[in-house]
Amino acid sequence: MIEKVSFPSSLGPALAGVLEVPDGPVRGWGVFAHGFTLGKDSPAATRVCRRLAREGIGMLRYDNLGLGDSEGDWGDGSFTVKIDDTIQAARFMAERGTPVELLVGHSWGGATVIAAARQTPGIQAVATVGAPVDPSRVERHYDAVVERVLAEGEAEWFIGGKALTLKRAFVEDVRAAELRDRIRDLRLPLLVMHSPTDNTVGIENASEIFQIARHPRSFVSLEGSNHFLTGSGEADRAARLISAWADPYLGRSAAL
Numbered sequence: 001m002i003e004k005v006s007f008p009s010s011l012g013p014a015l016a017g018v019l020e021v022p023d024g025p026v027r028g029w030g031v032f033a034h035g036f037t038l039g040k041d042s043p044a045a046t047r048v049c050r051r052l053a054r055e056g057i058g059m060l061r062y063d064n065l066g067l068g069d070s071e072g073d074w075g076d077g078s079f080t081v082k083i084d085d086t087i088q089a090a091r092f093m094a095e096r097g098t099p100v101e102l103l104v105g106h107s108w109g110g111a112t113v114i115a116a117a118r119q120t121p122g123i124q125a126v127a128t129v130g131a132p133v134d135p136s137r138v139e140r141h142y143d144a145v146v147e148r149v150l151a152e153g154e155a156e157w158f159i160g161g162k163a164l165t166l167k168r169a170f171v172e173d174v175r176a177a178e179l180r181d182r183i184r185d186l187r188l189p190l191l192v193m194h195s196p197t198d199n200t201v202g203i204e205n206a207s208e209i210f211q212i213a214r215h216p217r218s219f220v221s222l223e224g225s226n227h228f229l230t231g232s233g234e235a236d237r238a239a240r241l242i243s244a245w246a247d248p249y250l251g252r253s254a255a256l
Helices: 043-054 079-095 108-117 135-141 146-152 168-176 180-184 203-212 234-249
Strands: 002-008 014-020 028-033 057-062 102-106 125-129 154-159 162-167 190-194 217-221
Touching (some): 002 079, 014 079, 028 043, 028 079, 043 057, 043 102, 043 234, 057 079, 079 108, 102 234, 108 180, 125 234, 135 168, 146 154, 146 168, 162 168, 180 203, 190 234
Parallel strands (some): 102 125, 190 217
Antiparallel strands (some): 002 014, 154 162
């Protein structure tokens, strides 16, 4: 069962989300953070969350600022805003009586959930899929306009058939983002999932994240998967692995 929801972003505009509700007994609740400009309806977000719901883990997936059905201007967001909005999403879930224990992030969203976890009350475990160890690596996607943005304050950037406004504050915030210290200080169970043939975010990112992280940490190779989990059964497989791994960490909040 799905439920359309909305909640305020850290900057004020409403963020649009979809809550995937298990049909049977609920083992726990989580929030999914999508990739850089992908949105809540991307294959990875949709398929992973739906499978987790079938596994008894209710999941909220939502569009970041200015993407999909969410309000606001994408260019006003940044890595810091994405972190803050992940915390907002968890707060929304707690207020509706479904407190979140699991954060799952795909690609840039994987870096986000690592950075947000310690600031999000109740989180017991974090899972990443294809996450970069350095959030600033996304600059390569907009490097053709970055000098103009820094000189003029903003510029239009085209990606995936849509036009986004890239702003100086966004670029500067992403350049200043530091994930390695957050990985080291996470002190929560961490599952790192990555395909060795990922041509978008190389497997060396997973290696470094895993090496920096403290136990309990786990690594799963998504052999044969592409970065976006668009192949047949790829997202389903990732979700089933997350479900099995997360099992010991779910239900702890209710037991306290």
